[in-house]
Amino acid sequence: MDTLVSQLQRQFRDYTISLYHQGFLDDQFTELKKLQDECSPDFVAEVVSLFFEDCEKLIGNMARALDQTGNVDFSLVGSSVHQLKGSSSSVGAKRVKGLCVTFKECCDSQNFEGCVRCLQQVDIEYKSLKAKLQDLFSLEQQIVQAGGRIPQVDI
């Protein structure tokens, strides 16, 4: 008979694998998980939370810079994109990082419409990742509350 714990663990495993296969996460997220230990059981959640704060701040900066119609400072936008690319790379947010590459190219070529499109996509993508990681962390909590251990998932 499948216990609640084993059901949750299976769900967690499948969901984690899907996040990698769908390109939301890459190996760097795995590296962060490896750094988590009993002394810092919430390390990944804390890092990810900081990342999403970064996203909100930088997307806000980009939106304000792009709002200066006719007088857009593309180097300012590019600087925020560069920072976001760095942060997303550090946490393994693969799709966000990929979008930042395209976004930076638009900034470098001063392509206003391209930048606006990229900004919209980055906003959608980081919010999507945020929701999915919240679900993942929620599954972890459920496993622990049910008395189980969070399984190691090999990607």
Next chain:
Amino acid sequence: MATKSMGDIEKIKKKLNVLIVDDDPLNLIIHEKIIKAIGGISQTANNGEEAVIIHRDGGSSFDLILMDKEMPERDGVSTTKKLREMEVKSMIVGVTSLADNEEERRAFMEAGLNHCLAKPLTKDKIIPLIN
């Protein structure tokens, strides 16, 4: 039976002492965790100018300095040059972005780095350097 000398015991006990220089709080947290995971202890500086002040004021001695390239106040290239002028002997490892081109990396190395690593940093990238 061979016995360890006090010097050998001190060497074993001595932890790797690292200065992490980066303006990104996210990177500081991750890099501190990596250093702790490999058995080291770390101090942080939010930019190159802070790193210079730490060396000027504290007479600090680090085994390793992880130096980000792009920082406000004083960037990684300028900081590395300054620390070498101050005769800082620590291993300085530059941390670059994949967006940096070959010329930029070369200029960073020529400032006085021992090594250069591309972000994101991992334990596997750092361990071979300190071994």
